[in-house]
Amino acid sequence: MATDEQEFHHVPPLQMELDEPSIMSSLARLQEMHISLRNLRETIPKVMDSVLVDPASPDQLHSHFSQAANGAAQAIKNFTLLVEDSRTKEVMDKAKESRARAGEGITGWKVTEHEDWLNFKQEDGNDDVDKDEEGTAEAGDGPSAENVNTTLDKLRSAHVGIEVSLDEDSRTVTLHLPPPAQMNFQIQLDTTSGGHNSYSVDSKDKSKLHRAVLEEIGARPRPNHLAYLLEMLASYIDIKSRPCVKCSRLLDRNARFPVVRSRKRTKQPDGRFESQWLALHTACT
Numbered sequence: 001m002a003t004d005e006q007e008f009h010h011v012p013p014l015q016m017e018l019d020e021p022s023i024m025s026s027l028a029r030l031q032e033m034h035i036s037l038r039n040l041r042e043t044i045p046k047v048m049d050s051v052l053v054d055p056a057s058p059d060q061l062h063s064h065f066s067q068a069a070n071g072a073a074q075a076i077k078n079f080t081l082l083v084e085d086s087r088t089k090e091v092m093d094k095a096k097e098s099r100a101r102a103g104e105g106i107t108g109w110k111v112t113e114h115e116d117w118l119n120f121k122q123e124d125g126n127d128d129v130d131k132d133e134e135g136t137a138e139a140g141d142g143p144s145a146e147n148v149n150t151t152l153d154k155l156r157s158a159h160v161g162i163e164v165s166l167d168e169d170s171r172t173v174t175l176h177l178p179p180p181a182q183m184n185f186q187i188q189l190d191t192t193s194g195g196h197n198s199y200s201v202d203s204k205d206k207s208k209l210h211r212a213v214l215e216e217i218g219a220r221p222r223p224n225h226l227a228y229l230l231e232m233l234a235s236y237i238d239i240k241s242r243p244c245v246k247c248s249r250l251l252d253r254n255a256r257f258p259v260v261r262s263r264k265r266t267k268q269p270d271g272r273f274e275s276q277w278l279a280l281h282t283a284c285t
Contacts, residue, residue, distance in 0.1 A: 024266040026091045028276050031245075033088065036079045039241050042250065043072035046241070071180035071241055074161075078238075143189060143197055143226060148173065151227050159234045175233055180240045183210065185217075185233055189226075196224050201233070212259045213239070235261050235277035246284035253283075260285050 050068035055061035082088060099106060143151075145168050152164050152173070163176040173187040184205060190198040201217050203210045213236055222228040236259075243250045244258040251257065260280040265273045 021267045021269055025274055028266050028274060029088060029091050032276055033082055036082050038243060039075050040079055042241060043075050047072055067179040075241060155230045162234055177237045181237050183236060199226055199229050216259050232261055242279045244281045244284050245278045246280055252281040
């Protein structure tokens with residue numbers, strides 16, 4: 001009968017040691033879980049805060065409480081889905097196997113000890129191309145209604161609860177983020193004089209938060225890519241509950257939410273990219 005050591009040496013190399021893309025993908029999933037779990041700690045305080053304010057009317061009190069309760073329910077749902085996801089189970093199982101084989105020296109760790117623990121190379125700064133984005137037209141007479149609707153359908157499938165629609169006459173895309181974000185944006189589809197697709201974003205809401213988000217959207221690294229823009233806007237769905245990945249706080253010293261978004265991407269073994277949008281305060285960038 002083979003010993004445990006003999007059996008271990010007969011394991012195929014790819015099962016014994018993950019390749020770099022798989023490791024980075026696993027780290028990204030762990031960080032996503034870390035952020036989601038951290039958000040849960042804010043759910044009860046936020047619900048309590050919603051009833052401790054001095055409302056102008058009972059209807060306003062009910063509205064504040066409903067938004068806070070819905071936000072808490074969504075945070076719990078997001079974390080539950082993340083924990084029960086097959087990809088998460090795979091990552092945790094591999095971690096347990098690794099620790100069982102070589103667990104010596106593993107100790108407790110706090111994310112604040114290494115704030116840059118997931119600062120690996122970003123796709124936005126290299127030449128890698130996502131298969132889902134490859135071939136997306138960025139030049140011509142403007143995106144066709146069919147192509148735009150296809151892009152919107154992908155967004156709806158990936159982000160349940162987000163409302164997005166196209167007005168073909170005005171060539172305007174309207175995007176609504178549900179409570180607790182409660183944000184609305186209008187995207188004007190146009191073409192530059194140089195023949196490149198152009199997407200300008202505005203909002204009828206002129207609050208400080210909307211203006212800050214619009215400023216970040218306007219400075220995005222891929223101004224001629226509709227799918228990138230929509231995903232960036234969708235990342236603000238939890239802006240009022242997701243803390244800064246750098247300082248771990250929801251509000252900075254000026255009581256501002258983390259409006260900066262940085263996309264981290266890891267290449268999967270099958271060639272696909274897995275994306276994650278990190279939230280940062282302006283002062284933490």
